[in-house]
Amino acid sequence: MANTPERLRTQQRAFTAHLRDPAQVPAPPGMDPRRVAVYQRLLFNNLLGLLSNGFPVCVRLAGEPAWSALVRHYFASHRCHTPLFTELAAEFVQWLQAQPALPHPALAELAHYEWVETALYQLQADPLPEPGDIDPLQVPLQRSPLAWPLLYRWPVHQLGSDDAASQPPAEPTGLLVRRDADGAVRFATLTSLAVHLLTLIGEAPGATGQQQLQQLAVLHHLDPETLTAPGAQLLQQFLRAGVIGPLSASP
Structure with missing residues (x-):
């Protein structure tokens, strides 16, 4: 049928919208709720585990229930610009900085601080050469x-x-x-x-x-x-x- 690809895309969008926010978006009709629940848990738990491992101090500051709810809100509302898990943490930090309310008012800054260590560790850059005996007041x-x-x-x-x-x-x-x-x-x-x-x-x-x-x-x-x-x-x-x-x- 001529409209099969578009219909498939519509079904996929409806399915992924439900996986992101199952409490607010119903599953497409005809799907087995038990199988859908498996996908829900798998996707959310993968994201929760990734962010919890990357921001362990944030988890302690917010408390695990509030942290889980925050990640759930992120999963439901944010559309990632990167498919790479290694870059997802940076997007999460930017998302936190734009939130009007957080479990703790310092959470966005703390997340940035925790992200910096990983970002700097992975940065592709070389240290400066040995400077020798110079006067930093007098040289560029x-x-x-x-x-x-x-x-x-x-x-x-x-x-x-x-x-x-x-x-x-x-x-x-x-x-x-x-x-x-x-x-x-x-x-x-x-x-x-x-x-x-x-x-x-x-x-x-x-x-x-x-x-x-x-x-x-x-x-x-x-x-x-x-x-x-x-x-x-x-x-x-x-x-x-x-x-x-x-x-x-x-x-």
Whole structure:
């Protein structure tokens, strides 16, 4: 029959709509409810297991019942743009960031924090070469692609524990996430100014450390002289850790 392919597509869409949201969308007529239930459990449990394994601290913070309900809502309402399970976590983080209400107000930031570790571990990028003996104040700098400065409203590195904060603190939480030469992903706390400094270096590679510190002072309405000594020390620390390097040394 001429309309068979379209009819099949209609049936498939109706079936998958039911699998996504069985509580709201009825199954197409003529299907065995027991067999349909097998597909429902299989698909949802696969997604729930994948996201729970990828975001274990989020599960603890939200609680398993609320987490399961959240994943169910995601499954029913979101249309994925990737067929790859390895990229599904990134879409889930973006979806969380767009939700008006979550089981815990820090959940979207915490999910991003948990996702970062996997994303950085899988990132196809090389560390910066050894910088040699240089003065980071005087040479054009770049930030390593394996070093990510992050700023959160919530202390994401402390959430999920029994004494986790229920309200965001007055000051944001700055973090540096980097992948070392041995492949290990490590986290360190930073001040907001340090996060902003690394962000500037990443956004405008080629400026010297002195220029970056001057720009930072202007943006934060500070006296540039007050940043020179502590800024030079911080840049040296970043240089030794491979977080930044001279732009001319890039391969």
